[in-house]
Amino acid sequence: MSIKFLKETVKDNTLLSVIDKVINRDRITSKEGIYLFKNADVSYLGVLANFIREREHGNKTYFNKNFHIEPTNICVFDCKFCAYSKFLREKDDFGAWELSEEDIFEAIKAYEGKDITEVHIVGGVHPKMGLEYFKNLISKIKEMRPDLHVKAFTAVELDYMSRKAKVSYKECLQILKDAGQGSLPGGGAEIFDKTVRDQICKDKCTGEQWLEMHEAAHSVGMPSNATILYGHIEEPKHVIDHMNRLRELQDKTGGFNAFIPLKFRNGNNQMSDIEEVSIVEDLKMYAIARIFLDNFNHIKAYWPMIGRKTTQLLLSFGVNDIDGTVDDSTKIYTMAGAEEQKPVMSSEQMIALIKDVNRQPIERDSVYNELRDYSETELV
Ligand code: V47
Ligand code: SF4
Numbered sequence: 001m002s003i004k005f006l007k008e009t010v011k012d013n014t015l016l017s018v019i020d021k022v023i024n025r026d027r028i029t030s031k032e033g034i035y036l037f038k039n040a041d042v043s044y045l046g047v048l049a050n051f052i053r054e055r056e057h058g059n060k061t062y063f064n065k066n067f068h069i070e071p072t073n074i075c076v077f078d079c080k081f082c083a084y085s086k087f088l089r090e091k092d093d094f095g096a097w098e099l100s101e102e103d104i105f106e107a108i109k110a111y112e113g114k115d116i117t118e119v120h121i122v123g124g125v126h127p128k129m130g131l132e133y134f135k136n137l138i139s140k141i142k143e144m145r146p147d148l149h150v151k152a153f154t155a156v157e158l159d160y161m162s163r164k165a166k167v168s169y170k171e172c173l174q175i176l177k178d179a180g181q182g183s184l185p186g187g188g189a190e191i192f193d194k195t196v197r198d199q200i201c202k203d204k205c206t207g208e209q210w211l212e213m214h215e216a217a218h219s220v221g222m223p224s225n226a227t228i229l230y231g232h233i234e235e236p237k238h239v240i241d242h243m244n245r246l247r248e249l250q251d252k253t254g255g256f257n258a259f260i261p262l263k264f265r266n267g268n269n270q271m272s273d274i275e276e277v278s279i280v281e282d283l284k285m286y287a288i289a290r291i292f293l294d295n296f297n298h299i300k301a302y303w304p305m306i307g308r309k310t311t312q313l314l315l316s317f318g319v320n321d322i323d324g325t326v327d328d329s330t331k332i333y334t335m336a337g338a339e340e341q342k343p344v345m346s347s348e349q350m351i352a353l354i355k356d357v358n359r360q361p362i363e364r365d366s367v368y369n370e371l372r373d374y375s376e377t378e379l380v
Pocket of ligand 1: 081186260264266269
């Protein structure tokens with residue numbers, strides 16, 4: 001359905017005014033954002049989100065070639081949704097891991113000669129792995145692979161690192177940047193609102209600290225991503241408050257690359273009694289993110305978490321980026337019950353996934369420089 005036709009069929013005044021705002025590139029308010037969650041149906045949201053997506057990016061759909069390193073799942077925190085972490089006292093239990101430096105270098109060496117452009121390093125907050133350790137680790141990784149972009153550490157890990165090392169956020173980030181770190185992933189954001197955050201991840205950094213960390217990263221020249229963990233106990237007002245705080249920070253710094261909604265998965269965690277939301281809620285979440293976050297260039301669907309089929313559908317609901325090849329190197333979602341029990345996609349499979357829904361596959365680097373257009377590439 002075209003946006004013009006949508007305008008002719010919609011009768012609700014608020015929904016009509018949101019259409020006009022989208023067409024005129026005007027910003028929607030938080031009140032309107034909440035209204036969309038409560039009153040707009042998924043087809044209306046899809047038309048608007050797709051209109052914005054195609055206006056900004058045409059059919060272009062970005063992916064990159066990356067892999068993950070998760071140094072440990074030992075964590076001092078106890079997020080209720082986490083299916084992955086173990087306390088230090090459980091370090092000898094089945095399922096706990098602590099990679100040695102050698103293990104990490106082996107993992108890097110395994111990609112020697114391969115045209116991978118990014119390593120994504122995140123893990124549990126291990127009480128014995130601090131700033132000094134990670135600074136040296138990054139320097140050595142960059143010595144081995146100067147061409148590799150290192151996207152590393154959630155604001156939660158960084159907050160702990162800087163407090164232990166007794167340095168400011170900015171100093172901590174500058175040290176890591178000097179060692180070769182290129183950017184920050186978006187994890188740890190969850191829901192900024194204190195009442196919700198206290199119920200799902202009370203002991204880790206606050207929403208305000210998460211935002212402060214990303215502001216500090218942008219100020220030292222490191223871009224970052226932002227996430228939201230949706231589909232559990234939060235309400236529309238919390239989601240909109242979360243996105244509003246991100247929109248305000250983005251106005252100030254312009255340092256965010258992508259927004260990544262992460263769907264709560266209920267396997268093997270302390271929130272397993274909460275049912276997962278339906279695909280309709282997923283589509284609405286992504287579409288409203290695309291409409292609300294007018295100053296974010298990219299909305300990313302992280303396929304190992306949301307699954308390949310939904311990812312394809314999301315390319316018509318505002319999404320223009322599907323992350324990377326990942327190469328079976330992350331356990332966060334498989335342990336929480338995501339469909340992707342083996343998150344491996346070759347570049348050919350990513351290209352096919354994008355082409356199957358008539359979009360244009362573009363390989364990008366970590367900061368969205370276009371590396372290669374695969375539209376004309378014949379797949380064997
Ligand atoms: O902050 C943990 C989420 C995040 C569950 O920046 C869960 O490019 C759903 O942020 N159900 C970490 N989600 C991962 C992350 C990420 C992933 C891919 C790309 C990027 C990027 C960032 O994973 C955590 C938390 O929100 N998470 N457990 C769960 N049960
Ligand atoms: Fe630790 Fe991250 Fe799991 Fe929270 S989500 S318990 S910070 S590993």
